[in-house]
Amino acid sequence: MTQTAINYEGVEQRPVDDFAEKAYLDYAMYVILDRALPHIGDGLKPVQRRIIYAMSELGLRASAKHKKSARTVGDVLGKFHPHGDAACYEAMVLMAQDFSFRYPLIDGQGNWGSIDDPKSFAAMRYTEARLSKFAQLLLEEVGQGTVDWVPNFDGTLKEPAVLPAQVPHVLLNGTSGIAVGMATDIPPHNLREVVAACTALLEKPNLSVAELMEYLPGPDYPTGAEVVTPKDQLLKLYETGQGSLRQRARWHVEEGTRVVIDALPFQTAAAKVLEQIAEQMRAKKLPMVTDLRDESDAEAPVRLVIELRSRRVDVEAVMDHLFATTDLERSYRVNLNVIGLDGRPQVKPLDRLLKEWLRFRTETVRRRLQHRLEKVRDRLHVLDGLLIAFLNIDEVIRIIREEDEPKAALMQAFGLTEVQAEAILELRLRHLARLEEMKIRTEQAELAAERDRLEKTLGSERRLKTLVRKELEQAAETYGDARRSPLVERAPARALSAEQLLPSEPVTVVLSEKGWIRAAKGHDVDGVQMSYKAGDGFLAQAAGTTRQTVLLLDSTGRIYSLPVHGLPSARGHGEPVTSRINLPEGAEVVGLALVSPEDCLLLAGTGNQGFVARAGELISRTKNGKAALTLTAGSRPLPPVKLDPNEDWVAVASSEPRLLLFPAIQLPQLARGKGVKLMQLDKDAQVNAVGRWRPGQKLTLDTGDYAKTLTGTALEKAQKARGKRGEPLPRTLKAVCWLRPEG
Numbered sequence: 001m002t003q004t005a006i007n008y009e010g011v012e013q014r015p016v017d018d019f020a021e022k023a024y025l026d027y028a029m030y031v032i033l034d035r036a037l038p039h040i041g042d043g044l045k046p047v048q049r050r051i052i053y054a055m056s057e058l059g060l061r062a063s064a065k066h067k068k069s070a071r072t073v074g075d076v077l078g079k080f081h082p083h084g085d086a087a088c089y090e091a092m093v094l095m096a097q098d099f100s101f102r103y104p105l106i107d108g109q110g111n112w113g114s115i116d117d118p119k120s121f122a123a124m125r126y127t128e129a130r131l132s133k134f135a136q137l138l139l140e141e142v143g144q145g146t147v148d149w150v151p152n153f154d155g156t157l158k159e160p161a162v163l164p165a166q167v168p169h170v171l172l173n174g175t176s177g178i179a180v181g182m183a184t185d186i187p188p189h190n191l192r193e194v195v196a197a198c199t200a201l202l203e204k205p206n207l208s209v210a211e212l213m214e215y216l217p218g219p220d221y222p223t224g225a226e227v228v229t230p231k232d233q234l235l236k237l238y239e240t241g242q243g244s245l246r247q248r249a250r251w252h253v254e255e256g257t258r259v260v261i262d263a264l265p266f267q268t269a270a271a272k273v274l275e276q277i278a279e280q281m282r283a284k285k286l287p288m289v290t291d292l293r294d295e296s297d298a299e300a301p302v303r304l305v306i307e308l309r310s311r312r313v314d315v316e317a318v319m320d321h322l323f324a325t326t327d328l329e330r331s332y333r334v335n336l337n338v339i340g341l342d343g344r345p346q347v348k349p350l351d352r353l354l355k356e357w358l359r360f361r362t363e364t365v366r367r368r369l370q371h372r373l374e375k376v377r378d379r380l381h382v383l384d385g386l387l388i389a390f391l392n393i394d395e396v397i398r399i400i401r402e403e404d405e406p407k408a409a410l411m412q413a414f415g416l417t418e419v420q421a422e423a424i425l426e427l428r429l430r431h432l433a434r435l436e437e438m439k440i441r442t443e444q445a446e447l448a449a450e451r452d453r454l455e456k457t458l459g460s461e462r463r464l465k466t467l468v469r470k471e472l473e474q475a476a477e478t479y480g481d482a483r484r485s486p487l488v489e490r491a492p493a494r495a496l497s498a499e500q501l502l503p504s505e506p507v508t509v510v511l512s513e514k515g516w517i518r519a520a521k522g523h524d525v526d527g528v529q530m531s532y533k534a535g536d537g538f539l540a541q542a543a544g545t546t547r548q549t550v551l552l553l554d555s556t557g558r559i560y561s562l563p564v565h566g567l568p569s570a571r572g573h574g575e576p577v578t579s580r581i582n583l584p585e586g587a588e589v590v591g592l593a594l595v596s597p598e599d600c601l602l603l604a605g606t607g608n609q610g611f612v613a614r615a616g617e618l619i620s621r622t623k624n625g626k627a628a629l630t631l632t633a634g635s636r637p638l639p640p641v642k643l644d645p646n647e648d649w650v651a652v653a654s655s656e657p658r659l660l661l662f663p664a665i666q667l668p669q670l671a672r673g674k675g676v677k678l679m680q681l682d683k684d685a686q687v688n689a690v691g692r693w694r695p696g697q698k699l700t701l702d703t704g705d706y707a708k709t710l711t712g713t714a715l716e717k718a719q720k721a722r723g724k725r726g727e728p729l730p731r732t733l734k735a736v737c738w739l740r741p742e743g
Contacts, residue, residue, distance in 0.1 A: 036177035042163040043170030066128035102188035145371025184337040187219035195476035238350035241336035323493035385420025518574030519567040544594025557629035591639025607635030611675030643692040658726030691739025
């Protein structure tokens with residue numbers, strides 16, 4: 001079987017890579033220019049522009065009756081935008097939602113979605129729509145020679161390339177879109193502020209971005225939540241055209257325990273926020289919250305209520321946690337990427353964007369005035385011819401009655417142009433009245449004055465700039481409103497720690513001699529009276545709250561940390577601490593304290609050395625703990641003592657026995673180390689116990705078998721500087737174990 005040779009004559013042949021590259025670039029440019037990015041002139045994407053224009057062609061102005069949305073979508077698809085009806089209708093819905101657009105362009109009737117679920121809108125066969133009053137700022141000058149007209153997709157109709165926006169709509173409603181290799185994210189702004197910036201720029205074209213921000217301080221979202229981005233970050237954003245900003249829900253407190261959220265960040269659903277908070281409640285991560293409900297209605301579109309457990313709850317801390325862990329605070333990317341007047345997409349800083357729009361607006365006004373001037377001149381030309389006809393009415397009538405070619409005859413007889421002769425021939429008989437001449441002269445005078453004004457304005461850049469400014473100010477006066485989103489600088493939200501999220505309940509931690517630990521509710525707990533395993537007994541106890549941390553000091557001077565809320569209950573004997581920490585071989589726990597990070601501890605050893613340490617520097621999350629107290633040869637650590645170094649005094653009892661009292665401020669604050677000498681000791685003497693005390697209090701010295709309380713003169717004599725010899729004590733107090741302040 002023979003094969004027929006294929007003839008490629010007349011067929012274009014190109015390498016596959018060249019063809020693929022061109023096809024992809026064509027597609028990319030189409031997506032960038034005709035789908036995803038807005039034009040700087042009217043701030044609209046093509047589908048939005050076509051919807052607005054199609055509705056105006058249907059007569060759906062703000063004063064007209066609403067018409068079925070399906071009719072509008074059908075016109076848009078059939079005449080200008082041959083794409084999917086669902087996507088077209090969704091774009092239409094977005095322009096009608098007052099929680100999506102700062103200044104809605106469409107006035108809708110029916111279900112157009114809600115702030116809780118923007119996509120819950122009804123089908124287009126049910127809803128009705130017309131243009132909003134604000135949309136007139138985009139359409140009012142369409143028929144006044146201000147726009148370039150381009151063929152529609154099949155070449156049968158013309159559509160405007162860009163609408164003649166009278167205000168910088170590109171900033172007012174903002175937009176977002178993803179193209180090929182680029183994206184745009186423009187936040188909405190306030191009309192009055194944008195116009196104020198434009199008018200300032202008209203007066204002083206060299207204003208910096210920082211100076212423009214005095215008029216346009218930041219975005220203004222339709223939902224009214226706070227913009228909490230610092231001013232310096234907003235400045236950088238506007239100077240570069242790129243960045244991010246944060247928006248936070250607005251809230252207030254009612255009746256002391258009820259937090260009411262009345263404004264959510266842009267594009268945030270209340271149902272999602274409630275679910276996020278409820279999830280934390282189910283996981284028992286919000287014990288301070290007792291109830292959660294949505295009380296939103298027609299009068300209050302957003303009203304989320306969070307019931308707190310009591311008035312003692314730190315509301316600011318709770319809300320800060322919710323801002324950090326839910327959509328009550330959100331970040332938004334900003335990318336001022338628009339198609340410029342040169343037809344190219346570019347990220348523009350605020351000053352360049354406004355200047356370029358002002359050039360667009362100035363040229364639009366110039367074209368409008370020039371179009372009107374041509375109309376006025378044409379009408380004056382016609383009126384000149386009509387006046388000639390009225391002054392020679394009899395001859396005109398004769399020519400029309402007798403001549404076979406009256407137009408040519410009129411032009412020859414009176415020196416008229418073809419346009420003037422045509423206008424005379426189209427006159428109706430009723431316009432031949434005597435008063436008609438007066439009307440013509442009056443109209444001539446009015447049009448001549450208007451012509452002079454137009455020529456003066458077009459001939460003067462200053463007059464043209466003044467006209468642009470006045471029209472901007474008039475638009476802001478008519479359609480502007482107050483700012484909705486307050487600009488409030490706030491620190492970034494921080495989530496509460498696991499300890500902070502726990503209920504703050506009183507607790508007493510008890511440690512046994514064998515190293516078994518447990519926690520009992522309340523502070524009225526006597527560890528000595530509790531039951532212990534055979535051969536075990538009471539060693540130490542400390543009172544605090546469930547939010548605090550237990551610090552354990554071992555016989556080598558290392559400190560270990562345990563969360564209080566994770567300790568076993570005191571109903572049993574507890575658990576050995578060795579199951580939670582790694583003690584060195586032969587070491588044992590000698591004392592404990594319940595602390596918060598800001599607390600201070602007195603660490604000392606029997607070798608007569610000690611210092612004050614901040615608890616936050618001692619807390620460790622590892623089982624091996626931290627080295628804290630360096631011990632001298634032959635000494636052992638004493639139980640740690642929690643104190644206030646600015647208010648408390650240090651009580652030191654030695655084996656001589658002696659007692660010394662000195663202000664705690666005389667001790668150095670260290671993260672770890674040996675410290676300094678506490679008191680003057682005789683040879684072979686050691687420190688038996690340390691404690692805290694304040695002037696005016698009593699002090700009990702306890703040996704375990706015997707206790708004595710000192711007051712008055714005995715304590716006054718013991719008050720000396722650090723490092724001095726203490727006041728002698730009775731021999732019965734030679735083995736003091738604890739020093740307890742009372743009163």
